[in-house]
Amino acid sequence: MHTRWRDLSRGERGVAIGLGAVQGALALLAWADLASRPAALVRGRKPVWAAVIAVNIVGPILYLRRGRTFPRIP
Incomplete structure (x- = not known):
């Protein structure tokens, strides 16, 4: 059974919007950092990390x- 947007309470909608905003902000922050960080300062390949960042809030x-x-600062 699928829950539709109109079936959610006002509070549930607020939580969904809030979590979506947090996820979007984190993704933008991570992609901006990845784009500006030299490859030598990234563990692994940058294209792989770009795809990982797209995975929900966990990425x-x-x-x-x-x-x-x-x-390292001497």
């Missing part, structure tokens, strides 16, 4: 936590 979080490296 951007995974990239931001595990996909990036930072230059």
